[in-house]
Amino acid sequence: MIPPSSPMRRREERDGWLFASPWLLGFLLFTVGPMIASAFFAFTEYDVLTQPKWVGWANFDKALTDDPKVGQALKVTSIYAVVSVPLQILLGLCVALLLNTRIRGLQFYRTVYYLPSVLSGVAVALLWRWIYAPNFGLINSFLARFDIVGPGWLGDKDWALTSMIGMSLWHVGGGIVIYLAGLQGVPSELYEAVRVDGAGRGAAFWHITLPMITPVLFYNLVIGIITALQIFTQALIMTNGGPHEATLFIVLYLYRNAFQFFKMGYASVLAWILFGYILVLTLLVYRSSGFWVFYAGELKSR
Amino acid sequence: MSHLVLVAGGFFLMIPLAWMLSTSLKSLGTVMSLPPEWIPRTFHWENYADIFRLVPFGKYVWNTVVITLLDVVGKIVSCSLVAFAFARLRWRGREAMFLIMLATMMLPPQVTMIPQFVVFKHMELIDTIVPLVLPNWLGGPFLTFLLRQFFMSIPLDLDDAARIDGASNFGIYWRVVLPLSKPALAAVAIFMFNGSWNDFFGPLIYLHSRDKYTIALGLRSFQDQNYTEWHLLMAASLVAMLPVVLIFFFAQKYFIQGIVFTGVKG
Numbered sequence: 005m006i007p008p009s010s011p012m013r014r015r016e017e018r019d020g021w022l023f024a025s026p027w028l029l030g031f032l033l034f035t036v037g038p039m040i041a042s043a044f045f046a047f048t049e050y051d052v053l054t055q056p057k058w059v060g061w062a063n064f065d066k067a068l069t070d071d072p073k074v075g076q077a078l079k080v081t082s083i084y085a086v087v088s089v090p091l092q093i094l095l096g097l098c099v100a101l102l103l104n105t106r107i108r109g110l111q112f113y114r115t116v117y118y119l120p121s122v123l124s125g126v127a128v129a130l131l132w133r134w135i136y137a138p139n140f141g142l143i144n145s146f147l148a149r150f151d152i153v154g155p156g157w158l159g160d161k162d163w164a165l166t167s168m169i170g171m172s173l174w175h176v177g178g179g180i181v182i183y184l185a186g187l188q189g190v191p192s193e194l195y196e197a198v199r200v201d202g203a204g205r206g207a208a209f210w211h212i213t214l215p216m217i218t219p220v221l222f223y224n225l226v227i228g229i230i231t232a233l234q235i236f237t238q239a240l241i242m243t244n245g246g247p248h249e250a251t252l253f254i255v256l257y258l259y260r261n262a263f264q265f266f267k268m269g270y271a272s273v274l275a276w277i278l279f280g281y282i283l284v285l286t287l288l289v290y291r292s293s294g295f296w297v298f299y300a301g302e303l304k305s306r
Numbered sequence: 307m308s309h310l311v312l313v314a315g316g317f318f319l320m321i322p323l324a325w326m327l328s329t330s331l332k333s334l335g336t337v338m339s340l341p342p343e344w345i346p347r348t349f350h351w352e353n354y355a356d357i358f359r360l361v362p363f364g365k366y367v368w369n370t371v372v373i374t375l376l377d378v379v380g381k382i383v384s385c386s387l388v389a390f391a392f393a394r395l396r397w398r399g400r401e402a403m404f405l406i407m408l409a410t411m412m413l414p415p416q417v418t419m420i421p422q423f424v425v426f427k428h429m430e431l432i433d434t435i436v437p438l439v440l441p442n443w444l445g446g447p448f449l450t451f452l453l454r455q456f457f458m459s460i461p462l463d464l465d466d467a468a469r470i471d472g473a474s475n476f477g478i479y480w481r482v483v484l485p486l487s488k489p490a491l492a493a494v495a496i497f498m499f500n501g502s503w504n505d506f507f508g509p510l511i512y513l514h515s516r517d518k519y520t521i522a523l524g525l526r527s528f529q530d531q532n533y534t535e536w537h538l539l540m541a542a543s544l545v546a547m548l549p550v551v552l553i554f555f556f557a558q559k560y561f562i563q564g565i566v567f568t569g570v571k572g
Contacts, residue, residue, distance in 0.1 A: 015475065016395050016475060019395055020391050020395040020396065021391075022391075023395060023475070024388050024400075024403060026384040026387055026443065027407060029444050030441060030444025031407070031410065034418060034422060034444065039413075039417060041425075042420060045420065045421065052423075099312070099315060102311060107309070107312075113312050115555075117315070117316060117319060118561070119319075119323075120319050120323075123550060125506055126504075126543075126546070130529060130539055131322055131543055134329065140340065140342070149341055177319070181561075181565045182565055185566040234414055237506045237507070258416055259511075262419075262420055262423075263510075275419070278416055282412065282414060283412065286412065
């Protein structure tokens with residue numbers, strides 16, 4: 005309609021960059037620049053106050069072969085992500101399926117399930133510390149009614165990580181809204197077709213519902229893993245990595261190195277390890293998606 | 307049957323909040339009673355006054371409000387401009403830039419955080435709100451993506467019609483696209499409000515003097531000093547959560563639309 009070399013098109017060309025400039029500036033100043041600097045710091049010893057000192061691969065050597073805390077941090081963080089994310093997805097999906105049956109009071113249930121997932125930060129961490137408190141906390145005072153002496157939860161090295169995972173399930177509602185939207189997007193003709201073929205509700209779920217919402221599950225899995233690997237606030241407030249490093253998550257260990265020991269070089273290496281780890285996991289999930297994620301043509305094209 | 311399961315599940319999810327409210331109204335003595343009293347015999351409302359008396363909690367609230375408001379405004383302005391460029395304008399490099407922006411979502415903030423800290427340190431901006439607010443005035447992939455998806459759903463004919471009437475690109479952004487995007491803008495505002503209000507890592511590394519603390523930092527230092535006074539800790543936590551809960555109840559619709567827009571149509 006409008007010729008490509010008209011003044012109007014040229015203005016659009018210029019304005020495109022102009023409108024995008026806040027992000028371009030932010031990208032250069034707060035992403036590209038820092039990434040280059042971080043790659044440089046990784047090869048130095050740097051305490052912010054004095055000049056960085058080049059140390060070659062020493063930081064990498066230490067992190068990968070000589071520092072058992074890195075292994076511990078990766079282990080703890082991985083267990084947390086691998087257990088809590090699938091559990092959240094499974095529970096969230098179950099609730100969404102129950103809500104998707106033209107049930108009365110949908111709004112009410114949705115509010116109740118969704119509310120906890122918008123709450124986060126220090127206040128929530130404090131609340132859960134109190135719930136898990138060994139003497140008068142919610143769980144142990146409930147168990148005491150049955151004369152059961154509960155474990156020390158966050159204070160017990162065998163229970164601390166489990167407690168953190170349990171707490172993460174409080175946020176199960178965040179996914180429910182997305183699953184519900186996904187479920188409601190499944191065309192009803194498909195269900196009618198299988199009903200005509202004489203299939204039961206179980207078959208309809210396995211052959212229609214589940215395949216049709218796999219893209220939504222995939223999205224939640226990827227985002228969930230990335231978020232879970234970066235857990236920090238709970239760890240600092242509730243256990244400070246303890247007891248016996250049972251909850252020494254990778255970002256907490258990074259924070260200590262950077263902002264308590266002022267080892268910026270070593271902390272940068274830890275950040276790159278975390279990034280590499282996220283990339284590998286995401287790539288694995290992405291690779292696997294060919295086997296289990298089903299895109300209906302209309303959903304795939306944007 | 308499904309009602310039974312749903313009610314039971316919802317009950318479990320609400321217990322922590324009820325427990326928090328109940329504890330916040332008890333005295334130190336009744337907090338430590340077994341079995342716990344769910345409804346305290348006397349309501350100790352003075353706990354809520356005490357937290358403002360024991361620590362400058364009002365100051366923390368004010369500091370948090372200032373940072374959060376600046377963050378929200380900056381995020382809306384910058385993300386909507388950038389999203390407009392990606393959704394409504396044709397320019398060479400657009401697709402490549404959009405892909406790069408999506409790729410940066412994968413980058414954990416921890417990688418860029420240390421050099422950012424170093425730069426702000428050398429600019430002597432530590433212990434000011436600049437490091438917390440400035441990045442939010444320069445876009446950000448998640449919320450830009452959300453807005454871009456919404457802008458794409460507005461018919462392009464509207465832009466063409468406005469152009470024929472002589473509107474500039476900014477005019478189209480301001481008078482056509484933004485007024486039609488209020489639900490998406492509301493979602494962005496809410497998400498940013500939540501993120502900013504609850505942010506802990508940013509204030510933790512950038513704010514050091516007590517009179518600049520946000521609520522998150524205030525709660526943490528309050529915990530360190532009064533780690534067994536659960537009635538006060540719960541009252542303070544409840545105050546910290548209250549704005550988010552209120553916004554949730556009044557704007558649930560936008561929350562849900564925003565989530566659906568990023569999650570399903572992505």
